[in-house]
Amino acid sequence: MSKEEEFVQMIQENQGLIYKITLIYSNDKEEQDDLYQEIVFQTWKSFDQFKKASKPSTWLYRVGMNTAITHINQVKKKPLMVSLDHSIVNFSEEIDxxxxxxxxxxxxxxxxxxxxxxxxxxxxxxxxxxxxxxxxxxxxxxxxxxxxxxxxxxxxxxxxxxxxxxxx
Amino acid sequence: MELEEMQSLWADVSQKIEKQDKIQKELVMEITRQKFRSKLNHIRVTETVGSIICYIYAMYLLSKLSELELWYNQVFAMITILIMTILPIASLNAVKGMRSVKIDGEAPAKMLEKFERSKVRFWKVQRYGMIFGALLLVTVLPPISEINGSIEMISKPLFWVIYLPGAILFMYLFSRWALGKYRKMIDASEKLLSEL
The missing domain is CATH 1.10.10.10 (Winged helix-like DNA-binding domain superfamily/Winged helix DNA-binding domain)
Structure with a gap:
């Protein structure tokens, strides 16, 4: 399996976890989308470390939280969000x-x-x-x-x- | 609401989130590629252009230093050159420090500490930058007037009677505003650091 495939698989397996981190650390939908993208990007940037990590889940929690801690403060004025045709985080199942x-x-x-x-x-x-x-x-x-x-x-x-x- | 109830609510949320379709492979890679590109394009134009202007002006003033005859204008010019050389370096360094906090698998408490420390440093540099900026406004005018041949204007006592108290008052008000503006942010970061 190529590095790209491994990375995509990891993101797919943990997309819920990433989404939940964005829920906790964002104040609105735009911030949430931007943070989601940033976590995906930061995970890719340090993906080689992930493969070496003794506890991959701990690693991912940390990267997600670290990204949120540093990112939210820096982009208060204008998020560096890329425009995509599809919505990334769009969980809208009916709840009572x-x-x-x-x-x-x-x-x-x-x-x-x-x-x-x-x-x-x-x-x-x-x-x-x-x-x-x-x-x-x-x-x-x-x-x-x-x-x-x-x-x-x-x-x-x-x-x-x-x-x-x-x-x- | 009790913590147990919150946990149970969260479990519901988690369950619903896990039920969602898997994010498409193409979309994951598109995010990664576009984020990478957008970061490359996001050059800190304001800071870089500001620094270049400061250096050009400092070099110009340095080249004209020998032409200044009035002793206080020489002092003012030296102060201006110093501020215009040191301030951009300090400012760019502080910005770089804050942005270079590397995101990896480090514990969030450590990451937060590093980030808040660099943030405190950044705000402090900003604060002093504002104060020195006000001082610059005071020291920059007299030497430039002499270089431009308007020596008569600054030789008149009336100029100094108006300019000096005005400049001091402006510096006082500006510094008070700058100190207040950044104190709140520094205090918030320092409070967070003390709790870690």
Whole structure:
């Protein structure tokens, strides 16, 4: 299998993961599309490292989060997005209204967290243990615990208002 | 909403996302190729052109330095040359530092630390750039007037009575604005760093 084929396969297998990272780190649809493209591009750029990585999933989480951390700040004014004929991220399956409302509330609350806490919360929602979160993000397990309780408190202190904007 | 409920909601979202069609191979490679091209085309024109203008002006002033007879104009010209030489280097370096943070499989906490540090440095350079820019506006006029033969104008005490307090007031107001503008951004980055 050629490098290009391996890369495409990896993107296809993990497109959901990339999409979820863009959900957490973007504020609107345009930003989300741009971030998706950027993660694909950065993954291609460092793809040789991926093949050597002992834990490919950890590697991909890291590249996705690292791209989001650096990219979102740099392109606030004008995204460097390429124009494509097709829509890349267009998941629009029907969800019942009440659930949709809760999901939008969840996105809104997560997006209020700082860049690292957003990643921690994302990994927690993905079902990762504190130890795994620590390994991926590079902080100690006890620090993960502390941050998780702080996040929990922040989220609890918020009411459950109706979202102002539904865009995914 | 409890964390467990959030996890269950997220599991629903994940399930729906996983059900979607696979992204086409052609589309993946098209994104990669076009992103690569768009990045190559995105040259930092403003910064490069700004630096070239600064250097041309600094060289011009340097070549005319011996023609300046008034001692304070020589001092002003030297300050102008220094600012116009050092500022673009510092500015380009800070921009380069922020953009060269390499994205790879490094832990996000480390990446965030590197990125925020370079961002703090960038904003600090911007801040001092603004302040030195204001100083430049003060030092640039008198030598240029002498070079252009308008020595009479700057020899009049009235010129200095108006120009100096005006320039100092302008510098004060401008610096206050610049310091305030960037302090917020630096503080936000430093707060994030202290929490890491």
């Amino acid at each position: 209204a009440e659930k949709e409302e809760k999901i939008q509330w969840l996105y809104t609350q997560i997006r209020k967290l700082n860049l690292l806490d957003r990643g921690i919360m994302f990994l927690f929602l993905e079902g990762k243990s504190h130890e795994e979160i620590g390994q991926i993000t590079g902080i100690s397990t006890s620090n993960v615990g502390t941050r998780m309780s702080r996040i929990k408190q922040k989220l609890k202190s918020e009411a459950t208002p109706k979202p102002t904007k539904v865009w995914n």
